[in-house]
Amino acid sequence: MKLTNKLIDTVKPSATLSITTRAKELVAQGVNVVSLGAGEPDFDTPDHIKEACIKALKAGRTKYAPTVGTPDLRKAIAAKLLRDNGLTYAAEQIIVSCGGKDALYNLFNCLLEPGDEVLIPSPYWVSYPEFVTLARGTSVFMPTTDETGFRITPAQLEKAITPRTRVLVLNTPSNPTGMGYDEAAQKELAVVLRTHPRVVVVSDEIYEHLTYGGFKHVSFAKLAPDLYERTFTVNAFSKTYSMTGWRLGYTACPNKEFALAMGRLQDHSTSGPVSFTQDGAVAALNASQDCVEMMRTAFEERAKYFVDALNRIPGVHCLFPQGAFYVFPNLAAWKIPSFELAKRLLDEAHVAAIPGGAFGADDHLRMSFATSMDNLKQAVGRIKTWAEKNVNH
Ligand SMILES: Cc1ncc(COP(=O)(O)O)c(C=O)c1O
DSSP states (O other), X not given: OOOOOHHXXXXXXXXXXXXXXXXXXXXXXXXXXXEOOOOXXXXXXXXXXXXXXXXXXXXXXXXXXXXXXXXXXXXXXXXXXXXXXXXXXXXXXXXXXXXXXXXXXXXXXXXXXXXXXXXEEESOOTHHHHHHHHTTOEEEEEEOOGGXXXXXXXHHHHHHOOTTEEEEEEESSOTXXXXXXXHHXXXXXXXXXXXXXXXXXXXXXXXXXOBOTTOOOOOHHHHOGGGGGGEEEEEESTTTTTOGGGOOEEEEOSSHHHHHHHHHHHHTTTOSSOTTHHHHHHHHHHSOSHHHHHHHHHHHHHHHHHHHHHHTSTTOBOOOOSBTTXXXXXXXXXXXXXXXXXHHIIIIIOEEOEEGGGGTOTTBEEEEOOSOHHHHHHHHHHHHHHHHHHOOO
């Protein structure tokens, strides 16, 4: 008997998770797989963060916490937003959720009316359209290519806006492309948005501190202060502090009323994140940020090697990432659809990469460099050998 409803039937499984699951199956069978599928840093959570959490646990902070996040953490996030982003938020405007995903899921559910349109630059992170579907909205994709650094243009934005448009999603630096919008590029988009007062911005800044080649992240709400009233700044602890398993993210809302609405949703869904983990998050924000710089430097060094080595393989065209920990090489010259290519690379070359088709860009694969230099070298060697045998130019 079919039990699921029509809405959940339209939600796609996560391609990221399905490739990494298949890679794990092969590993369990004894196959030596190099995984470039990971959406998480390969570093452990820094010790001082773990210790703060253990201390909280031992001190008995094991009961229900406020569903919107502990007062200490909301205060620490507000201080962080001022310190790192130059943004002023009261602690009451901050809603802590169970990871960036939960923050975004709740946000779309509090924002959208049925049929509202959400503008999503493509290639896009796999979950955005599914959040929109689950909130009964409609995704409208704005295609971009590597020729323009995977950035939408102001003209493209203007053209895509209709009376039904409610949200523009900005993800800079981006998963999967690794490219970002600098201050000037974001300001150009702000000019367009000023003439469309119904459109709000969801600014997903989860990779803000992992930037390379001198790229500087600037928060949308900072560079367009007059649009603060309609900007939601979303972030999480997952990538910056290598805390993916802790499930902690947050939304900085333009006003307290909206934050209260998100709080009401969380009252009846998760009751908020785990209590004692939030002490770890406070330590992450308030202690030295050297651990973040250590990871960033390591990622940058890997990116330099990886992009250069990939571009030496015939038919590969790969941009140097401005942030995150992904490269998104263009493999159109290989003339193999991305799902087939990813499957064959996994089964035949034992390299796990994510098909670009899952992100709306079938000429590409997403490869994570959140893995050791040794693994990256192995992966390049295997891909090169496989391509020599299997690709006709
Ligand atoms: C662009 C982007 N936003 C949000 C998230 C959600 O992160 P998490 O729920 O692990 O905090 C991810 C995770 O991959 C991401 O890549």
